[in-house]
Amino acid sequence: MSGEPGPFAVLLDLVLPRPCPGCGGPEPWCPGCAATLSSRARSVALPGLTLDGAADLHLPPVMALARYAGPVRAAIIAGKERGRRDLPARLGCSVGTAMFRLRRIDLIPPEVWIVPAPSRRSAARARGGDPVRAMAESAASTLAGRGVTAGVAPCLYTAGRARDSVGLDASGRAANLAGRIRLRTAGRPPPGVPVVLLDDVITTGATVVASLRTLSVTGIEVKAVVALASAAPWRSVR
Template sequence: MGERAGPVELLDALADLVLPRPCPGCGRAGPWCVNCARTVGRAPRRIRPPDDPAAAAGLPPAWALAHYTGPIRAAVLAGKEKGRRDLPPRLGQALGAGVLQLLAWGAVLEPVWLVPAPSRPSAARRRGGDPVRAMATAAARTVAAAGRACGVAPCLVTAGRARDSVGLDADARRRNLSGRIRLRPGGAPPPGADVLLLDDVLTTGATAVAAAAALTAAGHRPVGLLTLAAVPRSVSGR
């Protein structure tokens, strides 16, 4: 159920050999050094629901691998805004390890389908691809390599009229995305499968709430949300 490396990923790997890129977290040699990788190499932690009752009611159980600070923040931004297309697949491996832990806990069941949070089409074009989808693909490969059944269902799209969420508060983000995340039936997961939303960062939860609503309206049941990082907020054990 996993996917093979595409030509862009192969070219990025070749570029690393010819012209090694520095780690975005510390500047040392290597595209993503061992020490910085450890910041997301831990078991997923449950995220406290938003204070807003409406957002909390629509948000599935959420886990994150780290707080959105330090090396992981630098890596996410480099992958999104600085042309470091080599980083999302590496970060996706950490998400894959997180999915394996959720499977071990029984929080999700096989076969698990990873649904990447959607990006605006204009943002994906500007970035040379969708980083969250690249993370989901790498995560699915990691899970499949461990012998667990996992696939990617890139079925969510954001309507073009949705604004960039940068600078919007929680209420404005919800209004901006309400009804604007839609499901493409051709990319949907099989009926009845466990659906795990994947994203890079959890901030207000507006994207996850809108994505979960779109999946639920189409008859799918999102059992959780796994992100690389969450904006600093209290977390708990599994």
């Protein structure tokens, strides 16, 4: 998927103008609000309960482009819950730019395979698509446009009756996802290639840990976790 809106999306914007979710301006995602997504991703400090639950796992660097607040939060919510299906691809362009920078400092592989964090199938159907996958495809397209070999491996899905995680704490989110994130063989990355796990928002990190656990037991190495935004605080650098 290209990070740029297609002809139909451009025509739709002319017929049904889509205001910027961050400031309400006339552009679908204005430069000022887009600038709140830094190309320099920062390390996220996961909660202690989440880290305790991941004690048996190799935990790669976990990074995010912005805090889950202001225009970024508004854009994520609009893309997931309010029918703005154009926004995940726009946001994915910033993710791709950040990944390009991380690649240059060896924090992600030279060949970038992106695994989107899984969404509940019912939620994806209700939203008319999976926003994290759309964001991953846009990020890969942005990287490819810079000459980087990149692809998307949509190999994770949520099985069973996982409930909406809104309102759950770290332990509740972990219990909600326990054993429910599965691997889809058809979407696996090439054998032996390390991947980058992508999510839209890191809240407690429960989805990240459950995804890492599934990928680990199937022999897929995760080089880094990148999220668009984090509700968890930044990790202190000493």
